[in-house]
Amino acid sequence: MNTDWIAVDWGTSNLRVWAMGQASILAHATSDDGMGSLDRDGFEPALLRLIAPWLTEGRTTEVIACGMVGSRQGWFEAPYRATPCTPLDPAGLVSVPTHDTRLTVRIIPGVKQVKPADVMRGEETQIAGALALNAGFDGVICLPGTHSKWAHVSAGEVVSFQTFMTGELFALLSQHSVLRHGMAGGGWDDAAFDEALSDALSRPDRIAAKLFALRAEGLIAGLTPAAARSRLSGLLIGIELAASKPFWLGQKVAIVGSEALAQSYARALSAQGAEPRLIPATDATLAGLIAARAKVNA
């Protein structure tokens, strides 16, 4: 196997690496050595555990990484670039000192917005990838997830963006709050999702009153776990769409996300008259890392 370079997506919970050939992906590996579980000295060994088979003695292989690996608590801090800016700038990549001489590592910095204060790490690479896959795209890119981002993109630049804690709220409420008692097991209920979404979009100011009702209806009105879970998702995505309306209303929207969640957002936005296009998250990440590599070596 002749590895040309190595692409790395290193988030809080996971590490994903790809051995890249001249024109194709040669191999892929993952581990749960996310930034959140590593000390500063743990990053290089964690990376080598996955990529060592792809390295060659006496040759230096280039590694390009994006994500939380570049945060202050990560391997090596890659200071944020500030909006408005292109999602990638080869001059912004930060070289990380390594012990192993078979590799050079560079980290793509995140992007910050000074006012209103906001930050992203990893999504800038996905945005670059989305633009690489959709040349000339002007509009809004929605990146659903633990911390959903909405970015206004124009003429190849991130003009502004905003983060919503939707995914993290869903995880906390469905797994760690009193609501978890009424959500055990799987299942999904589209009608419950749609109704809650519409409810939250039209009256987002009542969100604080809507949450406990999921528990109460489970106790005294027979709400099923599938309906409770779907309604919680609809409520939280609903208040996100209400607050992000200035981003998506009347705009061209692209959703960069993983399948089920992206489908929920697409369903929700379509119900509001938007016609979002879907870009799989991993495709965007890889296209962004490839674009970064191309720029560095241009």
Place this chain on the structure above:
Amino acid sequence: MNTDWIAVDWGTSNLRVWAMGQASILAHATSDDGMGSLDRDGFEPALLRLIAPWLTEGRTTEVIACGMVGSRQGWFEAPYRATPCTPLDPAGLVSVPTHDTRLTVRIIPGVKQVKPADVMRGEETQIAGALALNAGFDGVICLPGTHSKWAHVSAGEVVSFQTFMTGELFALLSQHSVLRHGMAGGGWDDAAFDEALSDALSRPDRIAAKLFALRAEGLIAGLTPAAARSRLSGLLIGIELAASKPFWLGQKVAIVGSEALAQSYARALSAQGAEPRLIPATDATLAGLIAARAKVNA
């Protein structure tokens, strides 16, 4: 010590007991044997660990308990009574079979509202206590906490009520979400609380956009932990007050709560022109248990 009867407040996390004389409290004890940590067989031993010294061989001591002890997952289910209803009804108390013959135990049932679905357990006793301490009170009783309740009380009855997950959201977000990184340590900032409260009250629909800003401002704009923590509290109480406006606007309001939290609610409501009176939570609980005992023996 001549214990006349024993008052018990048995919530999810704590057990609190009082040895009551004819006209005063003789002794008080607490443990962390809350409903949430006990199997069904564990309740009687947990109670006896605290009250055994107050019992007399050959005599039966009456125990009256309120709270989650009467839930389906508790010691013995005390079925909800339905609004509109008085907060207490002696006929609704449920006798619990005990192994120890030195005591009889009765549990005060919770109250449910069929539509919109809602439930309370323990707060009905505090409401009864608030009414006992403020004869003839008509208006709204606010009970801040893990699951804050707002109850409309008229002519001695609970007419309607609504629950907000404010306290639980604050705990989850400040201790278990990404926001915890920016809130370590203590400290409080009244100005940050006031500003966030006013912000959330006037634009509750933007709550989903406001939360992550606490993290971003901590990272790039020097937001202090005390300000972040106070702002989170202001945002969450703000959206609660926005959604509970139909309860408190233009009404007489009483707050039943523990000191710091009740003060935050009083400060928030006062800023909106309300003039809430404060009733300490434990006073209300005890007055309610005493009222229940008096009714049972009337």
